[in-house]
Amino acid sequence: MNTDPLRILHSEAATSFGGQEQYIRRMMLAMRERGHHLEAVCQPDALLTQRLRDEGFTVHTTFMDGPANFVKSVSKIRRILRQGNFDVLNTHSRRDTIVAGCSGRLAGTPLIVRTRHLANKVGSLLSYTVIPHRVTTASDFVRNHLIERGVPPEYVATVYPAVDLPQPPDQSTLRQELQLAQSDIIVGCVAVMRAQKGHRDLIDAMEPLFRQRPDVHLALVGGGSPVFEEILAYIAAKNIGGRVHMLGARRDVPNLLAGFDIFALATRKEASGTVFVEAGAAGLPVVGTNVDGVPEMMQDGVSGILVPLDDKPALTAALKRLIDEPQLRQQMGEAGLKFCREENRFSAESMAQRAEACYARWLAERKS
Structure with missing residues (x-):
């Protein structure tokens, strides 16, 4: 001191x-x-x-x-x-x-x-x-x-x-819970279910990727009525319940992050967006909207990809790029790990x- x-x-x-x-x-x-x-x-x-x-x-x-x-x-x-x-x-x-x-x-x-x-x-x-x-x-x-x-x-x-950054577990139980193979690709999102968090935008951006890639899944972590129930109905109406997994509010977020391949949040408003730091510290490449304080929580083009708000084609393209390029996922994940954890800024x-x-x-x- x-x-x-x-x-x-x-x-x-x-x-x-x-x-x-x-x-x-x-x-x-x-x-x-x-x-x-x-x-x-x-x-x-x-x-x-x-x-x-x-x-x-x-x-x-x-x-x-x-x-x-x-x-x-x-x-x-x-x-x-x-x-x-x-x-x-x-x-x-x-x-x-x-x-x-x-x-x-x-x-x-x-x-x-x-x-x-x-x-x-x-x-x-x-x-x-x-x-x-x-x-x-x-x-x-x-x-x-x-x-x-x-x-x-x-x-x-x-x-x-400050962001709590526990060491990720050696092995996540997420794939076993969802009965998914190690080769399946999981795009994950952790956010309270509020309209401003952009869950519908993320689902819409993922929908064409579901049609192109049968091995791609979306896991949504977070609770909050009435949006949680509205999103459930939205998924059912699109008949994509087998590809979008609603996990609700969870206490084992580090375990879940360790099971994701990509983190994505299409938030519409975010003073800081510390969840991007948690994801980066877990070694995940991140995709986010270029709003408010989000750009300060990641390095665009280095540890993840920022897209304009309300640009669903750009969001789909960013997700597709990371899904299709495992080497880029690893490269951005390692950069995020350094930015969020090793440099001690958060x-x-x-x-x-x-x-x-x-x-x-x-x-x-x-x-x-």
């Missing part, structure tokens, strides 16, 4: 547990490893509250939703900040940025940082330039968008999310180092 230990309070108003909450959890764990003191403030019914407590963190709770809770929450968080003598308040959602951010201003917290996780267009700059002192983002794409909207470039920095340590450097620099700027 190149800086004195910091006292950092993270805030999050969301009650669900997804990529954003995982980002916070991994950040807190990694920063604690580097000697800093971390606490959090969440809503009482938030899944993140218990996850962090299970990791040994102190988690304060207050209801942040609705105008009726505003004054009470601001007062409580201000008291937490003052009594805890925190150096940094790091907010994450718009709601907690307003509530906790106002608390931080009233408490005189030295540095208030807002982290922007999403690739959606930003409306009001209130929670980016007025309440916080500085901003971090999950990708350069999001950073550039904020700069275009008016956030000063020197006030916003990218801190890539490790928890790298994430913490970036955040630590931002905090230290911005605290120094604020004091000068």
Whole structure:
């Protein structure tokens, strides 16, 4: 650690547990490893509250939703900040940025940082330039968008999310589960079943390849109603149920990735797209859409192939090329392995180092 230990309070108003909450959890764990003191403030019914407590963190709770809770929450968080003598308040959602951010201003917290996780267009700059002192983002794409909207470039920095990269198993059980031969080619996709993830686009792009190659299969990993049921019906209507395998939500993703030959995700919106990193770290060539933060998670033409959004012929062509050229699959898979795993750019340590450097620099700027 190149800086004195910091006292950092993270805030999050969301009650669900997804990529954003995982980002916070991994950040807190990694920063604690580097000697800093971390606490959090969440809503009482938030899944993140218990996850962090299970990791040994102190988690304060207050209801942040609705105008009726505003004054009470601001007062409580201000008291937490003052009594805890925190150096940094790091907010994450718009709601907690307003509530906790106002608390931080009233408490005189030295540095208030807002982290922007999403690739959606930003409306009001209130929670980016007025309440916080500085901003971090999950990708350069999001950073550039904020700069275009008016956030000063020197006030916003990218801190890539950490990606858990377990060593792949020696042998996957996927082919045995699907009763497929070792010579069959499996194109796999891992994503929550949401419309923006482009599952239909991927199925449509694969359909002509099913007709050309009887040894090609598509495995879709992920759950989520009602899209899961809609995709099942879509597959049935096309009569390709024997070629598209719906595996649902799974806890053995490394095992499944080890059974794929190619990873593909035709996502329509993705702030970062860390699943491409997980696939690359498993030695898989990847195919993705050239949107948002996806190009930062792979090397186009080196570890995989990017295609334009809504260009199904290009998506089909990219998949066909990798299906037909085993040497290219191996070459791109090896490049992805180096990019994602060997260069350490998506490790928890790298994430913490970036955040630590931002905090230290911005605290120094604020004091000068």
